Amino acid sequence: MSRDAIVLLGVNHKTTPLAVREKLALSAGYDEPLQALGQLEELREYYLLSTCNRVEVLFTCRDVDRAQQRVLDLMFGRAITASELEQYVYRHVNVDAVEHLFLVAASLDSMIVGEAQILGQLKEAYRHATKVGSSGFILNKLLHKSFSVAKRVRTETRIGAHAVSISYAAVELARKIFGELAGKKVLLVGAGEMAELAAEHLVRQGVAEVVVANRTLQRAVNLARCYNGRAVSLEELLDQLQQVDIIISSTGASGLILQKEDVRPVMRDRRNRPLFFIDIAVPRDLDPAINDLDNVFLYDIDDLHNVVEMNKSERDKEAVKAQRIIDEEKLKFGKWLANMESTPTIVQLRAMVEHQVRAEVEKTMGRFDTMDGQQRQGLEKMVAAITGKVVFPALHYLKTDRHCTGLPERIKAIRELYLLDTASSDREES
Amino acid sequence: MSFLLFQTCVVVYLLATAAYLVFFLTQKNSLRQTGRAIFLIAFGLHSANLVARAIETGHTPITSHHETISFFAWSLGCCYLSFRWRYAVKNLGAFVSLLVLALMLIAAFSSRSMLPLPPALQSLWLPVHASITLFADGFLALSCIGSIMYLLQEREIKKKRFGLFYSRLPSLETLDKLNHHCLSMGFPLFTLGLITGSLWAKQAWGAYWQWDPKETWSLITWFLYAATVHQRFTVGWRGRRVAILSIVAFLSVLFTLWGVSFLLEGVHTYVS
Numbered sequence A: 001m002s003r004d005a006i007v008l009l010g011v012n013h014k015t016t017p018l019a020v021r022e023k024l025a026l027s028a029g030y031d032e033p034l035q036a037l038g039q040l041e042e043l044r045e046y047y048l049l050s051t052c053n054r055v056e057v058l059f060t061c062r063d064v065d066r067a068q069q070r071v072l073d074l075m076f077g078r079a080i081t082a083s084e085l086e087q088y089v090y091r092h093v094n095v096d097a098v099e100h101l102f103l104v105a106a107s108l109d110s111m112i113v114g115e116a117q118i119l120g121q122l123k124e125a126y127r128h129a130t131k132v133g134s135s136g137f138i139l140n141k142l143l144h145k146s147f148s149v150a151k152r153v154r155t156e157t158r159i160g161a162h163a164v165s166i167s168y169a170a171v172e173l174a175r176k177i178f179g180e181l182a183g184k185k186v187l188l189v190g191a192g193e194m195a196e197l198a199a200e201h202l203v204r205q206g207v208a209e210v211v212v213a214n215r216t217l218q219r220a221v222n223l224a225r226c227y228n229g230r231a232v233s234l235e236e237l238l239d240q241l242q243q244v245d246i247i248i249s250s251t252g253a254s255g256l257i258l259q260k261e262d263v264r265p266v267m268r269d270r271r272n273r274p275l276f277f278i279d280i281a282v283p284r285d286l287d288p289a290i291n292d293l294d295n296v297f298l299y300d301i302d303d304l305h306n307v308v309e310m311n312k313s314e315r316d317k318e319a320v321k322a323q324r325i326i327d328e329e330k331l332k333f334g335k336w337l338a339n340m341e342s343t344p345t346i347v348q349l350r351a352m353v354e355h356q357v358r359a360e361v362e363k364t365m366g367r368f369d370t371m372d373g374q375q376r377q378g379l380e381k382m383v384a385a386i387t388g389k390v391v392f393p394a395l396h397y398l399k400t401d402r403h404c405t406g407l408p409e410r411i412k413a414i415r416e417l418y419l420l421d422t423a424s425s426d427r428e429e430s
Numbered sequence B: 001m002s003f004l005l006f007q008t009c010v011v012v013y014l015l016a017t018a019a020y021l022v023f024f025l026t027q028k029n030s031l032r033q034t035g036r037a038i039f040l041i042a043f044g045l046h047s048a049n050l051v052a053r054a055i056e057t058g059h060t061p062i063t064s065h066h067e068t069i070s071f072f073a074w075s076l077g078c079c080y081l082s083f084r085w086r087y088a089v090k091n092l093g094a095f096v097s098l099l100v101l102a103l104m105l106i107a108a109f110s111s112r113s114m115l116p117l118p119p120a121l122q123s124l125w126l127p128v129h130a131s132i133t134l135f136a137d138g139f140l141a142l143s144c145i146g147s148i149m150y151l152l153q154e155r156e157i158k159k160k161r162f163g164l165f166y167s168r169l170p171s172l173e174t175l176d177k178l179n180h181h182c183l184s185m186g187f188p189l190f191t192l193g194l195i196t197g198s199l200w201a202k203q204a205w206g207a208y209w210q211w212d213p214k215e216t217w218s219l220i221t222w223f224l225y226a227a228t229v230h231q232r233f234t235v236g237w238r239g240r241r242v243a244i245l246s247i248v249a250f251l252s253v254l255f256t257l258w259g260v261s262f263l264l265e266g267v268h269t270y271v272s
Helices: A018-024 A031-038 A064-077 A082-088 A095-105 A117-131 A137-156 A166-178 A193-204 A217-226 A234-241 A260-269 A288-292 A301-340 A342-365 A373-399 A407-417 A420-429 B002-026 B029-057 B065-086 B092-109 B125-159 B172-205 B213-235 B240-263
Strands: A005-012 A043-050 A054-061 A090-093 A185-189 A209-214 A230-233 A246-249 A275-279 A296-300
Touching: A005 A018, A005 A064, A005 A095, A018 A054, A031 A043, A031 A064, A031 A117, A043 A064, A043 A117, A043 A137, A054 A064, A054 A095, A054 A137, A064 A082, A090 A095, A095 A117, A095 A137, A095 A301, A117 A137, A137 A301, A166 A193, A166 A246, A166 A275, A166 A296, A166 A301, A166 B125, A166 B172, A185 A193, A185 A234, A193 A209, A193 A246, A209 A217, A209 A234, A217 A230, A230 A234, A234 A260, A260 A275, A260 A288, A288 A296, A296 A301, A342 A373, A342 A407, A342 A420, A373 A407, A407 A420, B002 B029, B002 B092, B029 B065, B029 B092, B065 B092, B065 B125, B065 B172, B065 B240, B092 B125, B125 B172, B125 B240, B172 B213, B172 B240, B213 B240
Parallel strands: A185 A209, A185 A246, A209 A230, A246 A275, A275 A296
Antiparallel strands: A005 A054, A005 A090, A043 A054
8 A cells, every 4th residue: 555545435416306405514613523534543634624515534544444434334324225325425535525625615515515514514524534633634725626626617717706506596686676785584494405595595695584474383493593584483474574585485385475455555564575475386376466566576486587697607717716826736746646646664673773773772772761861862863863864765766767667666675675564563562 | 159168068077977977976075076186177168158158149148949958058057956955855956967968969969050039039028937937847857856855755655675775865855855845946936938929929919918828838837837836836745746746847838848849830949
């Protein structure tokens, strides 16, 4: 084994339905699962990311299959069955893992392509990993790289500047109707995924309050808590219409839940303050005729789709550009990774030589522990110097490019020459 | 002197309008800066022109048709600039400069000769009554522009087909607010204009009100605006309906300004 493999396991909104993701989400924060991962001795470095759209574990290890199995059992095994695991969890190794991380960081893998929040979440997750010291040489480099890739994508393409998704389009429309969204109130009717996403978008625009109305109140309460909002029952819908400004409806009801004639008197009570209905349910929840009322605007999922389509060709162009940046950066990182392959060998070689020099010195001069400070310091220096001199030709051999022998071959030669793969057991016996 | 100033100022207004319109289509920010700067220059020249004309004629230059329209354009510019500093209304400049230019062209084509004031108009009421009324008209014109922009924007949002205006016009809320502010400035001024006119009529003709066509039409206009303001403040009408009412009422203003003077006979004619 020349170096540790980089492995990424995870689920996201593309592969996994919300119901499953909910079970896997790390609701209690990062500390506990990170500690649990620390118990696995197969892992060298590790890091965890959990957002509403994804849960991902990134780690380096020697034995990919074994480590992967342990991590899967620990992180996902308890919540879902083996077959679900097989179906939903994606696994990326080495360069693929690197690419995936870059895609996530650059927000190309997001539900709202180009949204900026994911980078903050990534940084937050990384902060937790560094706090418990679980990220090391390779992951530090990799994550820092992913941040800079994300920044590059953001500055060099306009992927973030376009209305690239339905919920974004909805927010844009709300802005055209209400101007400032600060101080406006949002009502979520039914709690679907799209609705949540749109609500999240709106919350980020500074809406004052989120009210959730749902058939099962418990679900409404849970969701309302996410946004510091209120939960109401579905029967209160008409009363709520007088207070809120934006309504996002996504119930699973088979018929219409709101008719034009229900809304008309509401407008009188509202003194014609505008209402913006967003109907993302299929089949529709809201009577299309509502749009005919003055100061009331109704968009259903198809309308929003059309709005998005208008921006699509431009977005695709930007996505291609972004993908190019990521490929470029992936290649660069791969090169760095290839260089780093020799590092464990160098470290091991150094340690081995130093160990032997030290053993010989101790044989002659007595144990280091019993010496006084100054003498010990001098000897330590000597050990280091001898180690350096002895190891130098080998390092030189490793680091100098030769046409006829590639780096992996050179590493292999050094390991065989110095008995690195067998020496440790020998030494332990002696 | 005033003639030269007027000529240059029309040309500069033309440039400002062109800059604003190109900005409206291309949305290049540097052009907006240019447009605003040119508009300010034109407005400065226009003010100088009014002062020069006042000095040359020896009275407030709001008596002939040319003077009235020119002053109307100037007061519209004033209202626009006074709003410009308080609210950001995206692309309002393009619409306003267009209307100002149109008014200035009309003024340019009407007789510019300076005539002595008839004795009935030689009063301190002239600058007070005429300027208050024309300032009211300025605000009402701005409200009409805001309403047109509102209807354009609302149409694209309602029809769900976004064309030229969706991205270029400000939000409906902003436009509705613009209308609100213009009405709450313009309507009281207009009322004040009616009252001062009535007082002046008592002094000049001996009666407060004599159902001269201009007076009648002013009253009709006043009732239209009163209805708009009433619906807005008490019933809570807003948006589309108020916008339509504002536009209709402003058409009545324009008729009072031109239609009455040229189609109907009365004592309230321009000096000619």
